[in-house]
Amino acid sequence: MGQKIFGAVESRTPGLTHAKRALYQLSYNPKPDRPQIGPVSGARVRQLLKQQSTIRHHQAWTSQRRVKRAIPDIEDVEWNSTLAYVHDRHAVFTFYSNSKDTHQRTHHIKKLHGMLPTLNSMQARKPNLYPTCVCRRCELEKEDNDHVWKCPSAAETTTEIWKEAMGKINEWGVQATNSYNAARKREYKRAVDRGRQVPRPVPIHWWPPSDADHVRGFSSIGGARAVHSGSPALDRDEKPMWNVSDLLRGITPLSMLTEWSAVFRTPMSIAKTVLHKFVGYLEAQASELIWKPRCSATIAWEQTQGISAKDKTSKYTGPRATIVAQSQVLDRTATGGWCTEEFGL
Numbered sequence: 001m002g003q004k005i006f007g008a009v010e011s012r013t014p015g016l017t018h019a020k021r022a023l024y025q026l027s028y029n030p031k032p033d034r035p036q037i038g039p040v041s042g043a044r045v046r047q048l049l050k051q052q053s054t055i056r057h058h059q060a061w062t063s064q065r066r067v068k069r070a071i072p073d074i075e076d077v078e079w080n081s082t083l084a085y086v087h088d089r090h091a092v093f094t095f096y097s098n099s100k101d102t103h104q105r106t107h108h109i110k111k112l113h114g115m116l117p118t119l120n121s122m123q124a125r126k127p128n129l130y131p132t133c134v135c136r137r138c139e140l141e142k143e144d145n146d147h148v149w150k151c152p153s154a155a156e157t158t159t160e161i162w163k164e165a166m167g168k169i170n171e172w173g174v175q176a177t178n179s180y181n182a183a184r185k186r187e188y189k190r191a192v193d194r195g196r197q198v199p200r201p202v203p204i205h206w207w208p209p210s211d212a213d214h215v216r217g218f219s220s221i222g223g224a225r226a227v228h229s230g231s232p233a234l235d236r237d238e239k240p241m242w243n244v245s246d247l248l249r250g251i252t253p254l255s256m257l258t259e260w261s262a263v264f265r266t267p268m269s270i271a272k273t274v275l276h277k278f279v280g281y282l283e284a285q286a287s288e289l290i291w292k293p294r295c296s297a298t299i300a301w302e303q304t305q306g307i308s309a310k311d312k313t314s315k316y317t318g319p320r321a322t323i324v325a326q327s328q329v330l331d332r333t334a335t336g337g338w339c340t341e342e343f344g345l
């Protein structure tokens with residue numbers, strides 16, 4: 001039974017093989033008629049319990065409704081890269097923190113989970129203050145976490161950010177290739193110093209991809225062709241799993257990495273570094289040039305409506321208008337404290 005559960009967890013959680021093997025070794029006694037010889041150290045048990053709770057938390061997180069809604073395919077995410085941006089490029093175990101860093105991380109986590117305080121959620125929380133949740137930039141559609149990045153008024157900015165990021169790819173590619181070659185050279189030197197016979201590494205070259213190469217590389221991303229050309233263009237896939245808006249939220253899809261590394265003709269690790277920088281640039285610029293101006297426009301509108309910052313943090317106890325509003329209220333209760341003032345980030 002335990003093995004079955006682990007099999008299921010593991011198939012959804014690559015990288016848990018170690019935990020599985022460790023727990024199995026602990027429980028497996030090849031000679032049941034004789035007791036196991038040798039005590040299991042306290043540190044080992046602690047490590048196993050830690051791994052066990054990691055699995056449990058991961059399972060609980062992946063089954064959340066908002067996670068399923070905000071991340072179309074958890075298995076197709078390059079998590080090392082994505083989490084590096086969630087944690088603002090600081091290692092978690094350093095316990096480094098300050099208020100700016102905390103705000104940035106909160107913003108990234110909300111963005112990843114589709115929990116930014118857009119007007120639809122503000123209306124659900126405070127129907128007395130927000131009679132409408134129409135986007136204050138385009139004034140056409142309801143503003144939710146998806147619309148923030150897809151708003152027609154942000155289309156030009158998205159194309160500009162994309163072009164700038166594309167313009168930096170060769171610089172990032174050369175840097176990543178140089179580091180790759182230097183690392184191979186160090187490994188070679190270490191091996192020779194130990195007296196081992198190893199072939200001398202052949203340096204890799206960065207060949208600047210053509211525009212057509214790039215288009216081939218990112219075509220699995222919905223809306224990417226249109227953003228790249230700056231004019232409406234059809235998507236390659238009828239129902240793409242990922243959209244440009246997911247990249248703007250800081251998600252690095254594995255499938256995009258696979259396609260792009262094929263066109264780069266480089267080892268996967270170089271493509272990974274370049275794509276990591278590409279998505280990081282899109283994410284940071286989208287916060288500055290799309291989210292911040294969106295907040296300014298919304299605050300300006302709120303002021304014309306007489307909605308103050310104090311009103312927004314006061315508790316609402318009146319009736320909830322719609323079923324949609326009810327479901328969002330439940331989400332808020334489940335996360336607790338996500339009402340943190342977001343504007344300005």
Ligand SMILES: [Zn+2]
Pocket residue numbers: 135136137138139140141147151152153
């Ligand atoms: Zn809009």
